[in-house]
Amino acid sequence: MTKPKVLISDKMDPNAARIFEERGCDVDVITGETAEELLVRIGEYDGLAIRSSTKVTPEILDAATRLKVIGRAGIGVDNVDIPYASGKGVVVMNTPFGNSITTAEHAIAMMMALARQIPQANAGTQAGEWPKSSFMGVEVTGKTLGLIGAGNIGSIVAARAQGLKMKVIAFDPFLTPERAIEIGVEKVDLDGLLERADFITLHTPLTDETRNILSRESLGKTKAGVRIVNCARGGLIDEAALADLLESGHVAGAALDVFQTEPAKESPLFGMPNFICTPHLGASTTEAQVNVALQVAEQMADYLVNGGVTNALNMPSLSAEEAPKLKPYMALAERLGSLVGQLAHGNLPKISVELEGDAAELNPKPITGAVLAGLMRRYSDTVNMVNAPYLAKERGIEVREIRNTREGIYQTLVRVTVATDAGDRSVAGTLFGNAKDGGGARLTEIFGIGIEAELDGDMLYIVNDDAPGFIGRIGTLMGENGINIGTFNLGRRQAGGEAVLLLSVDQPISQEVAERAEKVEGVRFVKPLAF
Structure with missing residues (x-):
């Protein structure tokens, strides 16, 4: 079997090359090349190990016809076009704890x-x-x-x-x-x-x-x-x-x-x-540079040789058999986690992820990882489905996974519950129709109120009194501020009681518009959301 071939394109500890070789990879160390030179060379390699100098642009990725993984020896990945790499099927890893x-x-x-x-x-x-x-x-x-x-x-x-x-x-x-x-x-x-x-x-x-x-x-x-x-x-x-x-x-x-x-x-x-x-010297010690170089080599070699995934920024830890079934559930779970993260601020000591119906038959770990990634992304720019559970444990957050095979209203359901200072708060969602890539993901409940809505793009969440004329007042406010409404999703506890409104809009809601919405008669709470 042909060995995976790795290019180390930035200066890093020489022991990184030794680790690649010991773990079954061929490795070339060629540093200081121009973008044009790398463009010519990159098509030969399955893996690319970098620090901050190499810029992995769409042009480089288009030329990298064999590339399977990019490993950044360090935390920051501003020099890698991660969305484009994801579209090309290239895993992007970093070493967030080495320094x-x-x-x-x-x-x-x-x-x-x-x-x-x-x-x-x-x-x-x-x-x-x-x-x-x-x-x-x-x-x-x-x-x-x-x-x-x-x-x-x-x-x-x-x-x-x-x-x-x-x-x-x-x-x-x-x-x-x-x-x-x-x-x-x-x-x-x-x-x-x-x-x-x-x-x-x-x-x-x-x-x-x-x-x-x-x-x-x-x-x-x-x-x-x-x-x-x-x-x-x-x-x-x-x-x-x-x-x-x-x-x-x-x-x-x-x-x-x-x-x-x-x-x-x-x-x-x-x-x-x-x-x-000082000129950004936080990670500039011999020990730290050795640590991140060794870690990125170990992670990349494990992926190229054994298929193991560690500290990936654009891929969960999944086996080839599980991925097709889990992918839409993970998209749903991440959006539910993001919703909770944007709405339930403050101390969150406990999180439970409950899988009901068909979802209960699946591996819960990637789904839980997706929930945690969505939940914590508001507070960390390096969190992903792989390291989110570690970050939650580090902060002392208790995470529970519950499987419930009983038949409910929905054939399959994912529920996320967090313990807050004000009590437990729960959101739930399901998959409808063609759920490939999360396209069929729907919110079905938010904090005890039934509602059906897609969680996508820019949205506005409003808690209000259920009363005649409210929808018209909000619609007028959006129109006066030049904001186009995509969908209008409503739910309430009972007639005349507490209600919720989820608007999808075509542009982000500014703080000024949110403050104006708070002053509309009947409004209790307003929060712009982004997914």
């Missing part, structure tokens, strides 16, 4: 540098100034560290900070009380963290929920004299607002390893005496 310790240590190093003004003191000393009287630092012992994000990296930072005798508080929507106790932090809301923290460090991906999480308004709520560290993602902080608060002295210092625009050639923060920065 966790390194990034956490960099955050701690930046915090210590801020506390003692080490870069500034070093510059003055080397300039022959001996500026001893110019620098008065602060101790970290006894200070309160606020973590925004308490996942894999955040929990490592917490452990290191506790070793420095700091008190650690954390804001993370998925941090359960049990997990908080386990890692020794106090779970707080964001405002509580901003008011109490002497140091704030961010460890969250950049999503719609976290973009500008430290906005001008949020920064204004921080404790006077706070010091802020970001070694996570650019875009989490309003850099102009941070510069203003540094200049006023409200923020005593800031340390950034990441910027909204990179490479950062200019910034309102540059040149400030109480600001230090």
Whole structure:
């Protein structure tokens, strides 16, 4: 049998090539090629191992007639066109946990540098100034560290900070009380963290929920004299607002390893005496680069030789026999999970996935993985059907799978129930007609109210009083704002009681329109949705 052939196109630890060879692959290491050169060469290979330099464009993928898998040694995959790769049947993998310790240590190093003004003191000393009287630092012992994000990296930072005798508080929507106790932090809301923290460090991906999480308004709520560290993602902080608060002295210092625009050639923060920065060095240690190189080689070789799938961003862990039957159920499950994730915010300690009727005869793991991927995508930009269960376990979320073969109203049903601070919340869906690729997926129940709707594209969810004239008022509002309605889906508990409305629309609902909808007579709650 012909061995799979792999190209390593970016510089990485030489042991990666050894692992490929030991596990039954032929490997070429050819780095530094232009896009044109790679375009000519790529058709020879079954696997492509990259870091950040190689750009995997549609043109490259079109030429990669044999390619089965792309492996990114690291987390970010901005240099890979994942949707196009999926369309070409190419699996895209990354190594999301290989540089966790390194990034956490960099955050701690930046915090210590801020506390003692080490870069500034070093510059003055080397300039022959001996500026001893110019620098008065602060101790970290006894200070309160606020973590925004308490996942894999955040929990490592917490452990290191506790070793420095700091008190650690954390804001993370998925941090359960049990997990908080386990890692020794106090779970707080964001405002509580901003008011109490002497140091704030961010460890969250950049999503719609976290973009500008430290906005001008949020920064204004921080404790006077706070010091802020970001070694996570650019875009989490309003850099102009941070510069203003540094200049006023409200923020005593800031340390950034990441910027909204990179490479950062200019910034309102540059040149400030109480600001230090590094050029995205969070993962730049010998150990981390070795780890991610070895991991990507192991994952790719396992897939090419044995068919195993680990940390894939566009493919669940499925056998060839299961895939055709499970694919439409997974599409339905992901949409149900996404719906819950967008509506049921706050602490979610328990999630149950119940399969009823025909669905109960299937392997529940991929379906549960799809639910979790949809649920957590609002809070993580690297979550997928493979690593979602791991991320849920890491955060202490209890996941239950229930099979129920009884005959109900529907021949097949998937129900997702989450435990929230306000009690259990449940959504359910089924498959109708031609369910290939999720095309027949339908919502059948939302929070105890029966409703039939497709979950697709941009939508608007409204909870309202069931009363005459309401539909007309909402329709008029959409028309006045130039929003075309695709479908109008209604449900209610009883006549004259609580009702729900799901609108599919042809463009995203702006915050301004959502706020106007909230003011319509009879409206109780409004939430724009996207699938």
